[in-house]
Amino acid sequence: MTPQQKRAWYGLAIGIIWSLALVAVFVVKGATAFDDDTGMRFTVYGLFIAGVLAYVAMMYITGWRMRKQGPIMDERDRMILRKVPVYQTLAVLVTLAAWSVILTEVYHEQGQVPAVFPTLMFFSAIIVNMVFASAGTLIAYWSDEQHGQG
Amino acid sequence: MSSMGKGEVTNRIRRLRFDHGEMTQQDLAIKVGCTRQTIIALEQGKYVPSVTLAFQIARAFGVTVEEVFQYEDK
Numbered sequence: 001m002t003p004q005q006k007r008a009w010y011g012l013a014i015g016i017i018w019s020l021a022l023v024a025v026f027v028v029k030g031a032t033a034f035d036d037d038t039g040m041r042f043t044v045y046g047l048f049i050a051g052v053l054a055y056v057a058m059m060y061i062t063g064w065r066m067r068k069q070g071p072i073m074d075e076r077d078r079m080i081l082r083k084v085p086v087y088q089t090l091a092v093l094v095t096l097a098a099w100s101v102i103l104t105e106v107y108h109e110q111g112q113v114p115a116v117f118p119t120l121m122f123f124s125a126i127i128v129n130m131v132f133a134s135a136g137t138l139i140a141y142w143s144d145e146q147h148g149q150g
Numbered sequence: 151m152s153s154m155g156k157g158e159v160t161n162r163i164r165r166l167r168f169d170h171g172e173m174t175q176q177d178l179a180i181k182v183g184c185t186r187q188t189i190i191a192l193e194q195g196k197y198v199p200s201v202t203l204a205f206q207i208a209r210a211f212g213v214t215v216e217e218v219f220q221y222e223d224k
Contacts, residue, residue: 002187070176074184075200076191145196 003072004081005141007062011134014058018051019127026120034116055130080140085134088129095128096121143146157223159198163189166211166218182206 022044029040043112073081099121107113152189167173184203191197192207199207199219208215 002185071183071185074188074204076188076197077185135197 002077002141003062003066003069004137006076007059008134008137008141010058010062011055012131012138014051014054015127015131015134018047019055019131022047022051022123022127031116031120032114034119035114044123048126051127052130080144081137083140083143084133084136087139088132091128091132091136092125095124099124115132157221158195159221160195161192161219163207163218166213170211171172178207178210181210194207 025040025043026034029037034041034044049144063072099117103113103117157182163178167175167178175186175193177217179186179189182203183206188197188199192199204215208218
């Protein structure tokens with residue numbers, strides 16, 4: 001496993017825990033409580049910032065530790081990692097499409113959606129983007145191992 | 151007009167490592183500035199290096215690029 005793959009697994013673990021924690025808050029409190037419940041809003045903002053900081057800290061710490069053992073990225077890694085933004089973009093587009101379809105269908109009768117949803121769409125796009133930075137890395141390495149002769 | 155068919159690049163890195171005092175993949179990786187996994191991918195024929203890396207590997211063994219890498223038409 002390359003250093004980049006190890007980092008991707010750590011990143012994926014952080015991303016999954018982060019996503020589950022945010023989903024849990026919304027499941028327990030209810031999505032529409034976000035507008036009225038200040039405590040919930042700050043919990044969500046706090047979790048959101050904590051997730052980003054945890055991800056950045058993981059990248060920094062693993063990079064620092066791995067550099068002691070030798071190069072952590074070379075030309076093959078760079079070639080493989082060039083595919084990752086494609087997976088990230090695709091995942092974010094699918095997420096936004098899902099939000100769009102679900103909100104349109106659920107709130108079609110009312111003709112408007114609660115104000116919380118644009119915020120949730122933004123959070124989810126950021127989270128999916130970060131999770132797929134890791135998941136996309138693992139997919140890209142897996143794909144390269146299948147095809148070979150880069 | 152000549153046509154170049156799809157070929158395959160093979161190499162003798164594993165052989166050369168053993169000929170050079172059983173040099174480890176990690177030692178070679180550090181010498182040429184790449185990861186051990188790239189050396190593994192090269193030895194398994196799953197990765198074709200850039201010209202720069204090919205020269206660095208050849209230089210690490212003190213041989214020419216042609217003595218490390220071969221191109222074979224399929």
